Amino acid sequence: MLLSEEFNNIKSQPKSSQDEIDALKLEKEASKVVFSAALRKFGSLGPFSEETTVKYSHVFTNKGNGYDSTTGVFTAPISGVYLFLFYDHALGGESAYLTLTKNGERVVTTGHQKNTQEGSSFYT
Template identity: 55%
Template sequence: MVLLRMLLLLCIGSSLVEGVCSTNVNIHAELEKLRDVDKRTQKLEETLDKVLKENKALKTIVHDSRKQLKSLQTRKSLQNCDKKVAFSAGLLESGTRNIGPSNTATTLIYKKVFSNIGNAYDSNTGVFTAPIKGAYFFRFYGHCHGGTTMAVSLLKNGATQCSLHAFKPSSNSNASNGVILTLEIDDRISTQLWANTWVYDDPASYTSFSGFLIFPL
């Protein structure tokens, strides 16, 4: 912009010098023309500077808008992933055996994971941890042999919610129970074998634990 201004002044100055050599030149008029051109050049520079600043501001707005849009899309994608929560697992990964009896209650750890969408169930601890607040459905099954007592409870943060029970059946016995629970983030769900009771499982996965998110809250 400064270079443009200097070139304009140089051209006009040259014309003025040429005019001075002429007998018909009006020095006062030529000086006024020069001042007028100088003013117009200055306004042009100011306008150009304003346009450049506005263009820079516009680029910043566009950049920020793109970042916000990308952030919203990422959050929406994560929310959609978080809404997909479901798991199902059998008690034994392989083999055949009884769990229990024990003098104390025992948390059942289901090792044969059929599905674990959302990775909310931990097969190392037997605990499901709610990733989002919502309404969840849980179902658990137990199997025992004749003459043995089976009793299993479903716990929410250590508190019993519902149970299944079979008192020394004459032959093999199955029992199940289910419940819908409202969970907050990080609420913990597990099943617990009562003290002095047994539960049985084999590759058919008679004893199992499942749950899924019905809808978020």
């Protein structure tokens, strides 16, 4: 190899190294998946006589575009471990149940039992 060819190869390495760094940064940014959503500002939802998909219409964050507010379905855009936090509350005289479903199978259910002794109230 001629000295000038070797110099050109060495000179081009920082550019290819920078390209690799830039590609890794893009890959890291693309791997971030976060969504945060709420039903709506005020009001209640239901009652329903059958299982109903809850559509969280107020989307605060949807990095990775995994959550579809028109369907209420989150589709993992990349493989990984996901954490879902959700809660429910019903007025004292009502019951409520929320179920997290993955690929049609129930993962976990949380509920609020009907209780007329509870002091819950709701103001609009």
